[in-house]
Amino acid sequence: MKQRILIIGSGFAGMWSAVSAARLAHLQGNQSLEIAVLAPQPELRVRPRFYEENVTSLTADLQPLFTELNIRFIAGHAERIDAAENGVWYKTAEAESTFITYDRLVVASGSRLHHFGIKGIAEHGFDIDQLETAQRLEEHLSSLSSRPESEARNTVVVCGGGFTGIELATELPTRLKALFGAETKTKVVVVERGSVIGGRYSEALRDIIRDASEELGVEWRLNAGVEVVDASGVTLQDGTRIEASTVVWTAGVQASSLGENLTADRDALGRFIVAENLQIPGYSNIFATGDMAHAKTDDAGNTALMTCQHAIQLGKFAGHNAAASLLDVPALPYRQVNYVTCLDLGAWGAVYTEGWDQQVKLVREEAKKLKIAITNELIYPPKAERDVAFAAADPLAKFV
Ligand SMILES: Cc1cc2nc3c(=O)[nH]c(=O)nc-3n(C[C@H](O)[C@H](O)[C@H](O)COP(=O)(O)OP(=O)(O)OC[C@H]3O[C@@H](n4cnc5c(N)ncnc54)[C@H](O)[C@@H]3O)c2cc1C
Numbered sequence: 001m002k003q004r005i006l007i008i009g010s011g012f013a014g015m016w017s018a019v020s021a022a023r024l025a026h027l028q029g030n031q032s033l034e035i036a037v038l039a040p041q042p043e044l045r046v047r048p049r050f051y052e053e054n055v056t057s058l059t060a061d062l063q064p065l066f067t068e069l070n071i072r073f074i075a076g077h078a079e080r081i082d083a084a085e086n087g088v089w090y091k092t093a094e095a096e097s098t099f100i101t102y103d104r105l106v107v108a109s110g111s112r113l114h115h116f117g118i119k120g121i122a123e124h125g126f127d128i129d130q131l132e133t134a135q136r137l138e139e140h141l142s143s144l145s146s147r148p149e150s151e152a153r154n155t156v157v158v159c160g161g162g163f164t165g166i167e168l169a170t171e172l173p174t175r176l177k178a179l180f181g182a183e184t185k186t187k188v189v190v191v192e193r194g195s196v197i198g199g200r201y202s203e204a205l206r207d208i209i210r211d212a213s214e215e216l217g218v219e220w221r222l223n224a225g226v227e228v229v230d231a232s233g234v235t236l237q238d239g240t241r242i243e244a245s246t247v248v249w250t251a252g253v254q255a256s257s258l259g260e261n262l263t264a265d266r267d268a269l270g271r272f273i274v275a276e277n278l279q280i281p282g283y284s285n286i287f288a289t290g291d292m293a294h295a296k297t298d299d300a301g302n303t304a305l306m307t308c309q310h311a312i313q314l315g316k317f318a319g320h321n322a323a324a325s326l327l328d329v330p331a332l333p334y335r336q337v338n339y340v341t342c343l344d345l346g347a348w349g350a351v352y353t354e355g356w357d358q359q360v361k362l363v364r365e366e367a368k369k370l371k372i373a374i375t376n377e378l379i380y381p382p383k384a385e386r387d388v389a390f391a392a393a394d395p396l397a398k399f400v
Helices: 012-027 063-068 131-144 163-180 203-216 308-327 364-378 386-393
Strands: 003-008 033-039 043-045 059-061 072-082 087-092 097-101 104-107 111-113 155-159 187-191 218-221 226-230 233-236 241-243 246-249 253-255 283-288 340-344 350-354 359-363
Touching: 003 012, 003 097, 003 308, 012 033, 012 063, 012 104, 012 308, 012 386, 033 308, 063 072, 063 386, 072 097, 104 308, 131 163, 131 246, 155 163, 155 233, 155 241, 163 187, 163 203, 163 218, 163 340, 203 218, 203 340, 203 350, 203 359, 283 308, 340 364, 350 364, 359 364
Parallel strands: 003 033, 003 104, 033 072, 104 283, 155 187, 155 246, 187 218
Antiparallel strands: 043 059, 072 087, 087 097, 111 253, 226 233, 233 241, 340 350, 350 359
16 A cells, blocks of 8 residues: 655645655655645645735646646645544545545645734734735725725725735835826825834845835834724724724734644744754654744754745755655755845835845846746746656755
């Protein structure tokens, strides 16, 4: 009987785990492994693009790739890992509870946005974290153009000034003008707890974010926390009121809660603190990857971030190592020394940085071209051709 590598999730990490495991089995000339991906649908949802419009088009069908590489796809939602029985309970698309066993498990169930109990956000707020929620925001924005004009209608409040908040906020002036007409006075306000725009980033990057915001008319409310969101706007903790028909929450991503019954250490973001080979300590046949893994990227003290840049590489290493442990091949310690950022700044352009100290290398149009190449090509699944996919799945091949 074949030994099964079960991968939970078909995001960046899950998809690359599957391709990488298939690659190693192929290189070893071994046909004794079944590689199975369990996820709600056989598609990659391109979350880094969810601040854009036409969000329903931002998916990639994985079935052709899986068919080409003989990867089994199981439609379902994992509910519980039973490590003692080496199996996973999941709900099928028909809501039937089903049990599947594994020889190796790769947990790649990603992350979700948390609202941290902010009053009114669940009822009245929007987000761009998942395809469905980003679609809801897009539909809401489109519906506003049929409402009578008012300051609230023309105002969007973006809560959280991290990368997601910045990309959305700087994209919105163009989107709102397209919806309401070029002459309409629109307003985009970023509400941020920190005291500085882009306070988490390098000074050079911060300056650019500030300049782009100024040029695009994006306002920042710094040292500000959200107290309550309601149907007509947001009240900040200092009592300031902003009338807005649209309030978008972007701060506070947490790893999926799958595997919370495992006795393993997690970091503050809910990620498993994994060993170098991406195994969960204490569980020799379970690996965590992507947004589920807190992993060292180098020997200089850096750890993987919850980014697709890291999820892709973490996926390649996790799949490789899960297969390696069944094929008697040495594991590859996860390493990802290069770190870059490419931040979209709407009509201003974009900014590209290199290194953990975020040295600015490209700005405006040049960076925008690179951003489009990254988000429209580089992070998409490989062609459904075996040699192309396997070459790209090599954990040691150059990525960024
Ligand atoms: C708006 C936004 C903008 C972003 N911008 C950037 C950016 O510019 N650059 C960057 O590098 N990163 C960016 N990111 C982060 C990036 O998208 C994530 O780090 C990346 O998606 C993580 O990949 P993953 O495979 O670990 O998880 P995900 O992509 O979240 O995939 C998780 C997969 O698991 C499945 N799943 C979840 N739970 C279960 C379950 N219980 N059972 C079965 N399947 C399950 C899901 O359906 C999905 O297939 C952004 C994210 C968002 C939301």
